[in-house]
Amino acid sequence: MANLWMENVDADTSEDEIKEFLIRYGFPPFDAIQYVPGTGQSPAVVLSFNNVEEEALRLLQPRIHNIFWRDRTIIVQVIPPEREG
DSSP: OEEEEEESOOTTOOHHHHHHHHHHTTOOOOSEEEEEOOSSSOOEEEEEETTOOHHHHHHHGGGTTTOEETTEEOEEEEEOOOOOO
């Protein structure tokens, strides 16, 4: 399981629009989405991929990092899964 952080996503962007955007760039469909409100400048979403390894997302991440989409430059980072201690 791995998560993808997408920053600077317009808060009005629908789940379907995000899914279509990612699939266009070769990403698998995500399993869950969490909208993270920003200060008005940089709202974000956290996307969970249950059956995708962290390394697979790291290989795809450069395809969309710093891309201009919906009048915004998207910042993308792979979030490592939480490790049980």
